[in-house]
Amino acid sequence: MELVVFIIAGAMVIGGALGVIIRSHPVHCALSLVLTLFGIAVLFIAQNAQFLAAVQVIVYAGAIVVLFLFVIMLLGVDQAEDLRIEPFKIQRPLAAVVGVGIVGLIITAAITSRNAFTPKPAVSPAVAAATTNPPLHDENIRQLARDLFSDHVFAFELTSVLLVIAVVGTVLLARRPDRAQAVTTDARKAPV
Amino acid sequence: MIAIAHPTTLYYLILAAVLFGVGVVGVMVRRNPLVLFMCVELMLNAVNLTFVAMARKLGDIGGQTTVFFVLVVAAAEVVVGLGIIVAILRRRPGATADDLDELKG
Amino acid sequence: MAAILAADSLRGPSIDWLGLSPLLILLGAAMVLLVVAVLTPTWPRGLYAWFTVAASAATIVLAFVQWHRIDLHGTKTLVGGAIAFDHFAVWMTITIAVAILLVALSTDGYLRREGLDGPELYALYMLCAVGGIVMSAANDLIVLFLGLEILSIALYVMAASHRKRVESQEAGIKYFVLGGFSSAFFLYGVALIYGSAGSTNFSKIIASFGSTVSLDRHDGLVLAGVAMLIVGLGFKTSSAPFHFWAPDVYQGSPTPVSGFMASAGKAAAFAALLRVLIAALPYWRDDYRPVIWALAVLTLVVGATMAVIQTNVKRMLAFSSINHAGFMLVGVEAAAHVAGNPSAGRGMSSVLLYLLLYSVLVTGTFAIVAVVSRTGDNATDLAAFRGLGRSRPTLAIALTVLLLSQAGVPLTSGFIAKFGVIQAAVDERSYALAIIAMVTAVIAAFLYLRIMVSVWVQDPEAGDDAREPVRVPWTGGLAIALSVGFTIVVGVAPGWLVDLSNSVTNLAH
Amino acid sequence: MIGLDPLLIGGITLGDVLIVLLKVLVIFVVGLVGTMLMVWFERKVISGMQNRIGPNKAGPFGILQTLADGIKLFFKEDLIPDQANRFVFKLAPYLAFVPAFLVWAVIPLGGDFSNGKDGTIVLFGHATKLQLADPPIGVLLLLALSSIAVYGIMLAGWSSGSKYPLLGSVRASAQMVSYEAALGLSLAGVILVTGTLSTNGIVTAQSSFSKWSLVATGFLPFVMFLVSATAELNRPPFDLVEAEQELVGGFNTEYSSIRFALFFLAEFMNTITMSGVIVTLFFGGPQPISVNGHTLDISPVFGPFTGTIWFILKLLVFLYIYVWFRATLPRLRYDQLMNLGWKVLIPVSLGWFMLLAAFRIGQDQGWNRWVVGIIGIVVLVAAGSLLMLANRVSARNRDREGVMF
Structure with a gap:
């Protein structure tokens, strides 16, 4: 299934x-x-x-x-x-090599430590607890909330800083340059 | 649940690795900045999948909490990134990553 | 239902507010700045900058209080083990706060000259500093990642913040794409480490690897994870071969922001590297040390050789900062030799000392470049510096001092920094690395010499080529003076600082 | 795993599967028929309000008018514009239509909630809920589906390869994304009060009139929800998406025949769906009206379908309210729409949510609720006046600099 x-x-x-x-x-x-x-x-x-x-x-x-x-x-x-144009000749072979390399690396790593994964751990603590007494309907959400606000509360608060930065940054970026005093890309050619 | 065969954590890890690899290749091959972002999103999703698979293997909710944080980070990143793209494309419609050549590098 | 809810009420971790106070000061100051700036049509000129300076000064004072508290009560972790409270963290807090103090001063005149006045950049400096401090104090990979993202996202915005220069926005987008790319690598590394250690908390990671029998360790996954982490942080520290963004971004960004990237950004990234490798993964030191060694060599060589062939001063400084990153990696390599040992050599303290000294140096240097770049922030080629010695002799002397210090000439802080890492490398018998580092220092010295020749020997441009004269706003001048003063004072009397830096090796778990 | 229906606990028999299939079929058929009736209802009610007769030829009271319209549309020629992006153009109507249906999977349509029961009834000898699925994340599924609904409209306008539909769809997506925040925030109040995300749990928690979320969350979230839901639906007075005077016909200008019919049906289907959601979240869904233990008991008449009758009655009230809106309220201008969303709805619902949270903490910690309330309101008023001041300053700055935004 x-x-x-x-x-x-x-x-x-x-x-x-x-x-x-x-x-x-x-x-x-x-x-x-x-x-x-x-x-x-x-x-x-x-x-x-x-x-x-x-x-x-x-x-x-x-x-x-x-x-x-x-x-x-x-x-x-x-x-x-137009995907037929390839600006740098080496780009695609290089990308393929890097991509395959990374995938290969991780898969090899995962397979070498396979014995940690193959026996399906039906007895992991949460599952074990779940089988003895029937879990609450929304067990997953409750666990997540408890973890979020106890062990990871500092990280949770940090995300607010992240969002503030995103807002401030977007406001800063969204301002249009004032056309009146726009400076051209090369100051040397601009009338000073 | 009808148990025929359970995909082990390894299956999920391999799927995530392949997804990550596709994202990496995409970032290196594509030129449209918007598509580049989408490829970065693919990579982040691969990481999310890894975290959830690991969390289940370990029977630890911490991995899922982490995914929650990654989602927030992804949202913040996209907002800022699209802000930069809008700022740049408003001046030069149709720019691709290769057209951004004011900086020689 | 009510019964279930009551049973569910959870107890959060206890919080040491005083321990978090440097972070809270910066965060609060950023909020106040934003709110008040929104409520008042315009502030008196320069007040944004002074507000930022005051906030960072308060942070530095509070950091000294923390230093004293740690001396008295020892190290610990805060907020349920999320961040560490030790000399390492406090030292980095001071480093980053000093960097924003100097950068804010030099930004003031810059923004007014460019007609970009506004509070956002200052707020971003402070928020960014919060990210940097969290990174360097993190005791959990997720907290570290969030700090990294706070720092990076703020830096992407800052890089693109010069609305009138296309180059600035291009720098922003380049930095953003590559930064997002590297963050994804870092995060994948976190996921793999989490999978094998069962937690992202440093203390639990160490406990997990320390207790398991070697057979039971999922070596492959951890190694792949460490590799990913190093790739991710390699981008952020601009170590070769992940350095290619740095020259473009440094050149395109507004000049004070480039200074901020080279100081606070780099400092936080190196602190994070040390935290991850030395504090969280000491058991794998024999596996990652060769990688760090190779990175260090490559970074040193690329930084020094590529710098020499540039003609744009901001690009030169970018490559020079890559070369400096190589030196710091030499220190990291030395620290990696003794990771996890109770007697933690000189590696770590030398890197931290280097970070502080280099931050001050590089902010001062970029403050001078910001002044010389003139309106439009484009006059950053070598030619723009010609004849500076004749037209602005004081500025030229300051630049000379800072460049000499970057080159590592004795009696300047740069010498102390370089000497520290090389001594640490020699202590750990990394002779090859020490020799390579010294050779590249000599090559890099040529680069600083080229700028000095421009400044002192060549004639200023005349006729059609002539640009507007260089004007030094007094805030920018103050930043330069502080930086030069610190450079010379530490260069002449380094003992106290070196002694202080020796106590950072005692990490909290 | 996903829905904890007593039906699916233990071994699954053929009967169980048949019941689930029956539920799917009933929801689907009733949904379609209901949509057709809704079109008729709206036309009839509006014509009544405007003092005309409305559809009256096809069938008794013109009740088959929609069917006739549907048949006509079905046999019309299907046009695809030259400039259209063919694949996306064909895909878009389905994307608009499907989410409206899927929401019904998690809405409790009936059942026995008396005396704190969880809505389980016995049907053909099987204990089951009158709800297709009750996932623990029920309410989030509503939000997810309402955010998916944007795609249909957005892609329809874009893929037409034509200017006005594009403008219409850009407007629509900006509007829907903006109001989604207010929608989510007012919904968070309900979740806070009922303490669960499952729709079944939310209904169970609203066992008497004073526990209806409408009352328990202090009425304001309901108003916020109603306004932002109307905006989500692109219904009047927020129907800028299809402002004929400005945009020809809106995002679906280039659509004809059956594809147009799908958009048309989706719009009305969404109205019914949103009414169902409001009834579930704020009005106790299938719960009977019960004040101080006095329940208006109609179960002797309707047996196991009492809940369903209550649900339909409440639903009809909201359907009427939506039609009423359409008939009476003038359309907003686009900047008014955005100002309302960002400067009124989001701050107010956020503030109110904080207040509810403060009360909740106060209850856990045993604080005096009056003190909490007064302090909370003082803080909110202070924050609100700061916000207004900031708005005024920025408006003045805009005037001075002469910029558009």
Whole structure:
């Protein structure tokens, strides 16, 4: 059952990811990204992370990709990129080598420490506790909340700093340059 | 739950690694700054998947909490990144990463 | 339902507010600055900068109080083990606060000249400093990552903040894409370490690896994780081969911001590197030390040789900062020899000393470049410095002192810094590394010499080429003076600072 | 795992599967028929308010008018503009339509909630909830689906390859993303009071009138929710997306035939869905009206479907309110819309949520609730006046610099 879910969602994830890097049109890329994000959300549910699955959809699909699409449409930068042009001859082989290298590295690492993973640990503490007394309906959310506000409370507060920076930064960047006193790119050619 | 065969944590780790690799290749190959961001998002999602898989393996909720933080970071990053892109594209519509050549590097 | 909720009420960790006070001061000051700036149409000129200076000065004072408290009560961790409260953290707090103090002073005149007056940049400096301090004090990989992101995202914005220069926005976008890329690597490393250690908390990671039998350790995953972490932090510290963003970004960013990146940004990244490698993963030191060694050699060589062929002073300084990063890596390598040992050599303290001294140096240098770059922030090629010795002799002398110090000439702080790391390397018998470092120092000296020749020997531009005269605002002048003064004082009488730096090796767990 | 229905505990028999399938089928059919009736209802009510007759030819009272319209649309020629991005153009109507349906999966449509029961009833000898699924994240699913709904509109406008639809869809997505924040914040108040994310749990918690979230959260979140839900739906007075005078027909100008019908249906379906959500969140869903232990008991008449009757009655009230809005309120201007969203709804719902949270902490810690309330309100007023002051200063700065934003 979980295997079936894994295969379908995994296909969504990889298919979407390939779509992002292969499709020439930014809007199509964004839609492929959504496919990947949904696949990931499904995998989260399959691994008992319901809350994260919902947040993943709300934040990523509902906000981030919408923002991408919004920028694409607002700026009208939706012409397709010609993927046949390769500015640097070495770029693609190099990318392929690096990509395969990284994937190979991690997979090798994971497989060498395989014995840590293969025997499915049905007796992990949380699961063990769950089998003895039936878990609350929203056990996952409760655990997450408790962890968030006890062990990770400092990190949680730090995210607020992060959001403040994002807001201040966007306000700073969104200001238009005053046309009256715009300085050209080369001050030497500008009438001083 | 009908137990036929459970995908082990290893399956998820490999899937995440492949996703991460695709993201890396994308960042190195593509030129449209918006698509570059999307590839970075792919990489972050690969990390999220890894965290959740690890959290389940360890029976520890901490991995899921971390994913929550990564989501916040991703949102903040995208907001700022798109802000920069809007600022730059407003001046020069249709710029790709290769057109950004004021800085020789 | 009520019964369940009551049973659920959780107890948060206890919080030592005084221990967190430097962070809170900076955060609060940033908030106050933003709120008040929104409520008043315009502030009297220069008040933003002075407010920032006051906040960072308060931070420094509070940091000294913390230093004393640690002397009395020893180290500990705060807020449920999220961050460490030790001399290392306090030292970095001071370093970063000094950096924003100097940068804020030099930003004031710069922003007014460019017609960009506003509170946002100052608020970002302070928020960014919060990120940097959190990074260097982190006792948890997630906290460290969030600090890293706070620092980086603020830096992306700052790099792109000059609205009138296309180069600035391009620098922003380049930095952003590569920064996001490297953050993802760092985070993947965190995920892999979390998977094998079962926690992201440093204390728990050490406990987990310390207690398990070697068979049970998932070596492959940890090694891959460490590699990813080093790649991620390699970008942030601009170590070769992950340095390629630095010249472009330093050149494109507003000049005081470049100074901020080279000082606070680099300092925080190195502190994070030390925390991760030395504090969290001492058991893997034999695995990552060769990597650090290779990075150090590459960084030293690339920084020194590439710097010499540049013609833009900001790019030169970027490569020079890469070369300095190489020196710091020499110190990190020395520290890695003894990671986890009770007697923690001189590696770590030499790196921290280097960071403080270099931060002051480089902010001063960039303050001078900011002044010389003139309106539009574009006159940063070597030609723009020609004849500075004749037109602004005091400024030229200050620049000469700072450059000599960067080159590592005795009687300046740069010498103390370089001497420290090389001595640490020699202590740990990394003779090859020490020799390479010294050779590259000689090559890099040529670069500083080129700027000095421009300043003192060559004639100023005349006729059509002539640019507006260099004007030094007094705040910028003060920043330069402070930096030069510190450089000479420490260069002449380094003993007290070196002694202080020797106590940073006692990390909290 | 995902929905803890008593039906699915233990072994799954054929009967259980059939019941689930039956639920799906009923929701689907009733949803479609309900949408058609809603179109008719709206036209009839508006024509009544405007003193005309409205549809009256097809069937009794013109009730089959929508069906006739649907058949006509179905047989019309399907046009795809030359400039259109064909794949996305075809995809968009489904993206608009599907989320509206999916929400019904988590809304409790009935069941027995009397005396603190959790809504389980016995159907054909199987204990089950009158709800397709009850995931622990129910409310978040609502938010997720409402954020997915943006895609349909956004992509429809963009893929048409035509100017006005694009403008319409850019407006729509900005509007929906902006109001989603206020929607989420007012919803957070409900979650805080009921202490659960599951829709079933939220309904269970609202066992009497004083415990209805409407009352328990202090009425304001409901108003906020209603306003931002109307904006999410792009219904009047927030229907700038399809402001005919400005945008020809809005994001769906280039659509015809069955694809247009899908957008049309999605809009009305969404209205019903949102009414259902409001009833569930604030009005106790299938719970009967009960004040001080006196319950208005209609169960002897309707048996196990009492809850469903209550749900439908409450739903009808909101459907009427939406039609009423449409008939009476003038449309906002775009800047007014954005100001309302960002400068009023979001700050107010955030402030109110903080106040609720303060009360909650006070309750846990045993503080005096009056003191908490007074301090909270003083703080909120101070923050509010700061915000207003800041708005005024920035407005003055804008005037001085002569910039548009």
